[in-house]
Amino acid sequence: MYFAILIVVASFVAFYLDPLSLITTLYKVLFLLTGLVVAGLVFFKTPQGKRLAIFTKETKIELRKVVWPTRDETVKTTGMIMVAVVIVAIFLWIVDAFFSWMVQLLTN
Secondary structure (H helix, E strand, O other): OHHHHHHHHHHHHHHHOOOOOOOOHHHHHHHHHHHHHHHHHHHOOOHHHHHHHHHHHHHHHHHHHOOOOOHHHHHHHHHHHHHHHHHHHHHHHHHHHHHHHHHHHHHO
């Protein structure tokens, strides 16, 4: 894992450090991308990388099991939430107005 981090850091250092501007931007970007790909390959050979790969596979399997709502259900639920938000906003506005009125009465 540390070797992968070292490759990433070296790629970024090589990308940003070009004091004489001898390397064109295209080659710098290609070198950076190559370094990131190599670092990724090295990372996936480590135990942490293998655990990440297994986790990703299991996540894909679990996502296939999810029952997504239909468009009609989504529209109805969104509408109910919007109505609830408006009702709560009106209630809070009334409570705020009441407390403002009470504070005005007490301070005058």
